[in-house]
Amino acid sequence: MEAIILTVFILGYLAIALEHNLKVDKLIPALAMMALLWAVISLFHMPVFEVNTELRELEPTHVQEILLHHLGxxxxxxxxxxxAMTIVEIIDYFxxxxxxxxxIKTKSKRRLLWIFSVLAFILSAIIDNLTATIVLITILQKVVRDRxxxxxxxxxxxxxxxxxxxxxxxxxxxTTMLWIANKVTTAALIEHVLIPAILCFAVPxxxxxxTKLFKGDVDFDDDENTTPQKYGSVILYLGLTAIIFVPxxxxxxxxxPYIGMMLSLAIVATFAEIFSRKKFNMTSIDAESEAAAHHSPVHHSLSKIEMPSILFFLGILLAVAALESLGMLFEFADVLNTNMPMLGTESHGETISDLVVLFLGAASAVIDNVPLVAASIGMFSVPSDDPVWHFIAFSAGTGGSMxxxxxxxxVVAMGMEKxxxxxYxxxxxWLALLGFLSGSIGFMFIRDFILNA
Incomplete structure (x- = not known):
């Protein structure tokens, strides 16, 4: 039966990776793969296990119980x-x-490059890397004419x-997955990964x-006719503060974390409704409230959320959970550690080669990093805030840039700028690879010679 499980997973993975060639949205194979994997487990009564993180072993359980556990x-x-998506959409609404x-006032090409680079680095830490890219490329298209x-x-x-x-x-x-799974804490993550992340973007x-391209001044395209929204800056600072408040x-x-995010959303949504001077009850479905909701920033923002992405995450996370429940991820982890040359230090009784983590980072350039990290959570049994988790957060997050x-x-930049x-x-x-290697070397140096000194 394991052969069937692996076949379904590999075929689903290929369909996700070849999304643009097949012209089929990746959420479809993700959901199909998830449903088929759990159906095979249930129909053939395959033994499933729950991970005991303290004892670092698998404990037998029932399909319904483990599925409910992973769904939670x-x-x-x-x-x-x-x-988080709703707060970002509310900011965009205003x-x-x-x-x-x-x-952005400078005309120097070099300064403009650094401004966008630093803004991308800072904004992505607050509103996530996808949204930050969308925002900055939208601004870039309005500022720079030279394609x-x-x-x-x-x-x-x-x-x-x-x-x-x-x-x-x-x-x-x-990184959010690792945080919610209690593999990393905010302070330790920043302590281990901030400097390597700075190296990763600053070196390229x-x-x-x-280079010659960034000498001289840019043909600045500044649209002075754009009238700013009255409450735009207030909502921006309020929204960013609300998201930072969650950790x-x-x-x-x-x-x-989702409890704090819901509180932040409630606060931002309240001010958004006040600023728009519209009355809107999110729990009411009568005609009058629906008419008011049509112009509500909250209702508008909720309708703009990327539901295909949410469904994709649902499918891929539960599909990887199926492999974890069968114990297959632990077997794969053992194979990697056995065959990879050892590079790194022993931690909490389990030695994980740095080359394994670097391999995961490189693989994230080809394979979606969400299932890779989901798999790593099930593969490794080291405790919370072990440097392994911080290295995985860095590698999986930055390796995809290659x-x-x-x-x-x-992907979103590819679509927006063709x-x-x-x-690329x-x-x-090669610049992304240079940054990835610079950050990785920086991480290992900080881990081995500074934090463990």
């Missing part, structure tokens, strides 16, 4: 993402991101956005800034 863990991530455009220059800046934005998402628990879906940006709320209350299809930020796959491979991939 997945729901925590999805509800968290729904809240055109809050236009405030960021007002900060060739825009493509190069967009490539650097992808690298910087993925690097920024790696050191923040709310900056990337994979520095190299590019000295603080979790630290103080020890409640799951191919334009290797990250959500890359970036050619081969162009020739021009940007």
């Amino acid at each position: 863990k997945t729901a925590e991530i999805l509800v968290f993402l729904l809240g 055109d809050g991101f236009a405030t960021i455009k007002g900060f 060739d220059l825009r493509l190069w800046i967009a490539g650097v934005v992808i690298i910087a956005a993925n690097a920024g998402g790696a050191w923040s628990p709310i900056g990337d879906v994979t 940006t520095l190299v590019v800034s000295f 603080i709320f979790k630290t103080v209350t020890h409640l799951p 191919l334009i299809i290797g990250s959500a930020a890359g 970036i050619d796959f081969v162009w 491979l020739k021009k940007i991939a």
Whole structure:
């Protein structure tokens, strides 16, 4: 039966990876793969196990119980993402991101590159790397007329956005998964990953800034006719503060992150309704309230949420959970550790080679990093805040930059700027690799010679 399980998983994975070739949205094979995997487990009464993280072993359980357990863990991530997405859409409703455009005054190509790179790094840590990329490329298209220059800046934005998402628990879906699964804490994640993440984006940006393309001034396209929204900047700062508040709320209350995100959403939504001067009850379905809701920023923002992405995460996380429940991920982890040359230090009785983690990072450029991180959570049994988890957060978050299809930020930039796959491979991939290796070396140095000194 394991052969059938692996066949279904591999075929589903291929369908996800070849989404653009097959012209089938990746959520479809993800959902089908998830349903078929659990159906095979149930129909053939395959033994399933629950992970005992304290004893680092598998304990037999029942299909219904383990499925409900994994659904609960997945729901925590999805509800968290729904809240974050809604807050970002509310900011966009009030055109809050236009405030960021007002900060860009320079005409120097080199300074412009660094401004977008730093903004991508900072914003992605707060509003996630995908949203930060969308916001900055939208601004870039309004500011820079030269397409060739825009493509190069967009490539650097992808690298910087993925690097920024790696050191923040709310900056990337994979880092959020590790955070919600209690594999990393906010303070320790920042302590281990912030400097490597800075190296990851700063080194490529520095190299590019000295090329001939970034000499001189840009043909600045500043649209003075745009009238800013009255409450745009207020909602922007309120929304960003509300999202940053979530890790603080979790630290103080020890409640799951989605609780804090729902509180933040409630606060932002309240001010949004006040500013729009519309009365709207989210629980009411009568005709009058629906008419008011049509113009409500909250209702509008909820309708703009990327539900295909939410369903994709549901499918892929529960599909990987099926492999974890069968114990197959632990077997795969043993194979990797046995066959990889040992590089790294023993931690809590389990030695995991740094090459294994680097392999996961490189693989995330080809394979979606969400299932890779989901698999790693089931593969490794080291405790919370072990450096292994921090290295996985960095590698999976930044390794995808090496191919334009290797990250959500890359895919959205590819669509917005019509970036050619081969162009990115020739021009940007080596820069992303340089950043990835610089950050990885920085991480290992900090771990072995500073934090463990």
